[in-house]
Amino acid sequence: MIRLGTGELSPELFPRKKMQSVFQSISDKIGSLGYLEPKGLLPLTKIISAYLKKHGVDVSPDCILIVSGALQALQLISIGILQPGSTIFVEKPSYIKSLSVFQSTGMKLTGLSMDEYGIRVNEIKRSNKNTTLLYTIPTFHNPTGIIMPEERRNKIITICEKERVPIIEDDVYRELWLDELPPKPLKSKDKNGSVLYLGSISKTLAPWFRIGWLVGPEPVVNRLGDIKMQTDYGSSSLSQWALAEWMASGLYEENILEVREKLRIRRQVALNALERNFSDIAIWNKPKGGFRASLPVVDANIFILGVALASFFWFTGITTIASVFRNNINIKVMRWINLICGGVMIYYGLKLVYTFIVMIR
Numbered sequence: 350m351i352r353l354g355t356g357e358l359s360p361e362l363f364p365r366k367k368m369q370s371v372f373q374s375i376s377d378k379i380g381s382l383g384y385l386e387p388k389g390l391l392p393l394t395k396i397i398s399a400y401l402k403k404h405g406v407d408v409s410p411d412c413i414l415i416v417s418g419a420l421q422a423l424q425l426i427s428i429g430i431l432q433p434g435s436t437i438f439v440e441k442p443s444y445i446k447s448l449s450v451f452q453s454t455g456m457k458l459t460g461l462s463m464d465e466y467g468i469r470v471n472e473i474k475r476s477n478k479n480t481t482l483l484y485t486i487p488t489f490h491n492p493t494g495i496i497m498p499e500e501r502r503n504k505i506i507t508i509c510e511k512e513r514v515p516i517i518e519d520d521v522y523r524e525l526w527l528d529e530l531p532p533k534p535l536k537s538k539d540k541n542g543s544v545l546y547l548g549s550i551s552k553t554l555a556p557w558f559r560i561g562w563l564v565g566p567e568p569v570v571n572r573l574g575d576i577k578m579q580t581d582y583g584s585s586s587l588s589q590w591a592l593a594e595w596m597a598s599g600l601y602e603e604n605i606l607e608v609r610e611k612l613r614i615r616r617q618v619a620l621n622a623l624e625r626n627f628s629d630i631a632i633w634n635k636p637k638g639g640f641r642a643s644l645p646v647v648d649a650n651i652f653i654l655g656v657a658l659a660s661f662f663w664f665t666g667i668t669t670i671a672s673v674f675r676n677n678i679n680i681k682v683m684r685w686i687n688l689i690c691g692g693v694m695i696y697y698g699l700k701l702v703y704t705f706i707v708m709i710r
């Protein structure tokens with residue numbers, strides 16, 4: 350069974366053999382079996398610091414907190430540095446599970462509309478009443494797949510600095526580019542420490558490790574590290590050792606090249622299937638990375654409006670006309686209206702069933 354709802358690699362792409370050797374070698378290296386330091390395994394934060402430099406983010410290991418996935422970072426930020434009722438600007442649409450974290454911690458969400466380049470910057474305005482933050486996924490946005498171009502990134506940084514709106518940059522899909530390198534993270538342009546940057550191993554290796562990282566100003570990272578200690582006493586040491594070894598040995602880089610190669614093939618297969626089965630009823634973007642091919646954002650609103658209007662006119666319109674004019678319409682005509690409407694509905698129902706059977710065969 351293929352789970353289309355979650356953004357994760359197929360289990361077939363998991364590098365079992367290489368990972369076996371990683372686990373073998375760490376079994377000899379792990380000395381202490383006690384709790385780790387609040388910000389996570391030091392060799393891992395050092396490796397991530399070096400790794401982030403390659404992506405234009407120049408931070409010391411002290412500014413990195415190892416978390417149990419990017420989602421935990423959002424939870425820590427919400428309970429550690431925000432008050433309930435703070436406003437979070439989010440892309441409309443955004444990743445549903447991140448929204449749930451914010452909602453469950455009492456944040457007030459404000460959706461910002463998007464065009465094909467990401468958030469429309471003119472909608473970013475600080476609320477005078479409470480803390481305001483922007484949560485954004487600028488690279489392979491979930492769910493639209495949009496990659497925010499350099500120019501828009503610069504504008505976001507400028508306007509957020511002007512409005513004094515700190516940013517949470519969720520960059521978990523960065524490494525899954527298939528055609529060309531995406532622009533550097535917003536964090537690489539952050540001069541004042543107002544971007545909290547999130548990364549994760551969930552998309553390039555497996556969510557199963559539950560390892561991600563949060564990058565921010567040292568005092569903020571220290572505070573969130575303390576809260577994490579009070580919450581779960583640190584992320585899995587085994588996962589952290591494995592990831593440290595995975596990255597230090599060069600297997601991370603080697604594996605990501607193979608993953609990209611395989612994802613390119615899978616993308617082509619998925620696009621061919623879409624073309625074969627849905628080209629007459631739908632349009633979609635060719636994804637440049639990430640896991641999703643979606644309806645272009647500019648077309649989505651028109652599409653949704655069209656479907657809503659068609660449904661409204663079809664169901665409400667026809668039934669209203671029929672009931673208003675029922676005394677003026679000849680019983681035979683009424684019967685014909687019923688027959689035609691019923692026929693159309695049965696036709697579309699059968700078409701749906703047929704498409705479904707063809708898809709699962």
Ligand SMILES: Cc1ncc(COP(=O)(O)O)c(C=O)c1O
Nearest residue numbers: 356418419420444491549551561
């Ligand atoms: C945009 C985005 N952020 C975060 C996550 C979750 O990441 P993690 O497994 O590191 O918590 C996902 C998973 O689908 C995601 O799409």
